[in-house]
Amino acid sequence: MATQSLNEALHQLLHVYKRQLRAGVIRHQIPLSITHIRMLKGICRIPDSTAGTFVQRMGQDKARVTRIINELMNDALVEKRDNPHDRRSQFLVPTDAGLKMLGRIEALEEEAAVQMTGQLSAEDIEAFMRITATMTQNAADTADKEKDDHE
């Protein structure tokens, strides 16, 4: 298998996917970047969200997670609540405006998925989900292994 083509295929997919999302963001008039959208979505859907749970789940740098959360708070889309179990940490909850924004985000994501998957069978999509889950796990395992090697 040409390794070149796997690498290049991934690059191109990443690129067009992001470009498509950005176009959708404009079309749906969502005043948020892609990462803000993902995070707001997560806060709306997952109870007891904290900065730390996003670091875990999204694999994002905690500095960046903090900044995104602050920007969502500045936009009055989420609020912080005390975490009675750990005063270092705060729970994140959506505001009414955040919940309303979620509706538009869901429309955007539905549309993006439909566009991406046109002409693909349900089997193909399921295979894609399974294969990308494996690839993601492989890549994450490699990174963890490296980190451990450095320690």
Add this chain to the structure above:
Amino acid sequence: MATQSLNEALHQLLHVYKRQLRAGVIRHQIPLSITHIRMLKGICRIPDSTAGTFVQRMGQDKARVTRIINELMNDALVEKRDNPHDRRSQFLVPTDAGLKMLGRIEALEEEAAVQMTGQLSAEDIEAFMRITATMTQNAADTADKEKDDHE
């Protein structure tokens, strides 16, 4: 099919893939970013490369392509040659140093591909390539359609 999971699967894949490549860049001591690597690779492999052909093939913004080329020239990895057919345009060719760098790039990409595809069958990989080609085409078609709509 949960549209959320397709979107999130793509985000996570993009993220871990890039992180893995960056780790590989460090490990192979390649003093280039991912985009510089892709472009140098393209220049080494494809005759009559110009800024314009990269814009076409990689779907990248021409401003960015120009900047990357300039940086590769500054690093003495590529050179420009006159294009006798069009004085606006220049052919890009690798230098000896660029060709040597290609060897390391190929090692990096081979390793990244092997890591990503661990535990996947040849059929899975082939399915992945086919499905991502369709998705990339779908997303690109959507973007082109939109652009036409605006004109």
Add this chain to the structure above:
DNA sequence: CCAGATGGTTGATAATGTCAACCAATATAC
């Protein structure tokens, strides 16, 4: 009680990506 670890914050920087305005050259239409 205290050293070490953890959750989160801020500063700084690099890479990626886009848009706009521009110039030189080419192509097209008349």
Add this chain to the structure above:
DNA sequence: GTATATTGGTTGACATTATCAACCATCTGG
């Protein structure tokens, strides 16, 4: 032959993404 439109590429500017380091407050384990 010439004016106009288009194209290839350049530069300025800015936003988003991503990371690392240093730090503070708090928690954990011995």
